[in-house]
Amino acid sequence: MADLIEVRGLTVAFRDAAPVRDLSFRIDRGETLALVGESGSGKSLTALALLRLLPGTARATGEIRLDGRDLVALSERQFRDLRGRDIAMVFQEPMTSLNPVLTIGSQIVEVLRRHEGLSARAARGRAVELLDLVRIPEPARRLDDYPHLLSGGMRQRVMIAVAVACRPRLLIADEPTTALDVTIQAQVLDLLDRLRRDLDMALLLITHDLGVVAEWADRVVVMYAGRKVEEAPVERILAHPLHPYTRGLLGASPRLEGIGHYSTGRLTEIPGSIASAAGARACAFAPRCAWRAPRCEREAPPLATPAPGHAVACPVILAQEQSLAAAVG
């Protein structure tokens, strides 16, 4: 199966720092890829780089292909036609992501007219269908409401309706439920998952919540300080995490059962805080790592592939695993 999105060697650099470094991943059609990491790991910048929406001072280098088409080579005008039509994004903050002075109907109508050239009347009809699709009750009546009349969960549904209006092939959801009540989070994620299947989209789910990952993702990319430290199918990463950071994240997550750390009834913590992304040449996680070896301070850990589809950037753990396997074998 051909990849929908292929990112190779993506680096986002500001003048004095590079918060995303040499990041490569791919997303298959119809797949949900979770991009996991704590705040400051470069997840959101990665998403913005895919849409070429980085702040003006940032420089992105690397290769981004959508259906084999090189996005880096596109002109700004060509890229504008692509945003919202081929790749759309749902932002974290539903309270501020809708324009407060425009009705929700006009905000949906506008994107339909922009990309699909529909007449005002046809676009309005589609807007009602879209509100219905995201399960907003009485969509025809809600069309002329202003965003402040809606609750956070409803607004996020409207945001999703705007994002999927032109049937994008990739939907990027940047922590779509972080700002919502816990009771609504599952509804919104279920909605995203249903839309992914119904509209045949791929979903890039950016989150720091491993509970979300376990339930809704197909594959996981774990980021730390701007680098990919581990990538695997979700079942494998939950059952067999390799990188010390992934293990730490799982140990610090309360919802997941069947993880060794959790059986003791206590959550573990990762000591320290995320290292500054600037200037770290060796393993960025080394200062917080329980498995730290002398070599971690000297050289950046290369990505290795211990199993098909599973990549990890920690030679120390890999060596340990291999000796363990040898001892058992």
Added chain:
Amino acid sequence: MPDVDITPLVYAGVSGDEPAAAILEPLPVSEAPAAVNAAARPRRRDARRALPAFLRNPAALIGALILAALVGAALLAPWLYPDDPLDLVGRPLLWPGARAAFPLGTDSLGRDVAAGLFHGARITLLVAASATAISLALGIVVGAVAGYFGGRLDDWLVKLIEIFQTIPGFILLIVLVAIAEPHLCIIIVAIGLISWPSVARLVRAEFRSLREKEFVMAARGLGYGHGRIIFREILPNALPPVIVLTSVMIASAILSESALSFLGLGDPNAVSWGSMIGAGREMLRTAWYLSAIPGLAIVVTVLALNLVGDGLNDALNPRVAAER
């Protein structure tokens, strides 16, 4: 030349603290959307909420009524006084009330003061409104472009604004009118040219904060171009403080036009309140009413505009409204 003071117009934006936790999500399908809606409605703040707030403010209401009366007078002038107000119609220097045909008296040449007042309202309001429209158009475009794009373009536009602000506005106005002929259109354009920098500064400041909002990022993420984002997404959010400023600008345009006419630099073929004061100046000791009546008209108009401006500020500015 009165400086337009924009400091009290600091504005918190349309979207502020919203009742996030107060409204719970209804269950998947329609459980209680009506109740949610009803709970949210009293806390909304938009034009439909601002209008009653404006009308409840007695000072603002009085100002609005005075303005409405003035506009009415200006519109009715051709019917009430169909003749040219510059015509010599009676004995010179009749005091107000001395002759029933001339309720406000006549000036030194025998021109009807009441006719001048009504026709002067036309010219004064026309000049003020047109000049303000010009400076709004200029100021909004320059301020929006500077605030939205930032960077070097912003630096250059700010320098341009500063150049205009360092030249004393009224002197520039006199120079502009003196170079060209004193025609009404020239005066309108000249007043517009000296007053746009305050609009540009205000709009630029609004755009600088609004462009960082997430809905602007979301709009870019939907593939909208800069023009659409500036005029459709950001500008409506930046308008409330501009609306407030507009009333103050109309007032200051009236004062500029009056001052210009008083100095005899106005259009000689049009009666304005300022030119009436200027004509009555020489008889200030004997026939003071010639200066006082149009002067009072100016005072009342500017006062009314300021009352409306304050009322709009209170109604549209959520922070002031919250303190009440």
